[in-house]
Amino acid sequence: MAFTLEIGAKAPDFALPATDGKTYKLSDFKDAKTLVIFFTCNHCPYVKGSDEVTRQTAEKYMKQGVRFVGINSNSENTHPEDSFEQMVERMKVNKFPWVYLRDKTQKVALAYGALKTPHFFVFDNNRKLVYTGRGVDNPKDTAKMTVNDL
DSSP states (O other): OOOOOOTTOBOOOOEEEBTTSOEEEGGGGTTOSEEEEEEEOSSOHHHHHHHHHHHHHHHHHHTTTEEEEEEEOOOTTTOGGGSHHHHHHHHHHHOOSSEEEEOTTOHHHHHHTOOSSSEEEEEOTTOBEEEEEOSBSOTTOGGGOOOBOO
16 A cells, blocks of 8 residues: 555645745745645646636635645656646646645655645644545546535
């Protein structure tokens, strides 16, 4: 079985470049009551299919102090559309309500135990894991979705 963070685990720190030109660390989100870190990318049909539901969820809970942070750990050698330049373009076009970070070395994905895209990790205000897993039950076709676990 592959490693993934267990409920109650502390959020591993990171320092990653974002599509907005800044570099973010875990401590940059200390103001968030709840922090949702999710592993995502540009090419995955499950990501693309569920992006708008993720957007709606992020916007719904923003007023309650919930912040979303997307991290792309995919190799641009395997999927050229997952390059940093394409990430910047995707954010310009879609204007998602989250910070989009690049984990080129995949060290952060390994530290969290990200198993797929999208893979969500929800941390409380002490940055202890309270949920990990999918966002919705049918991410490829949210018209057929019956459950939003996120």
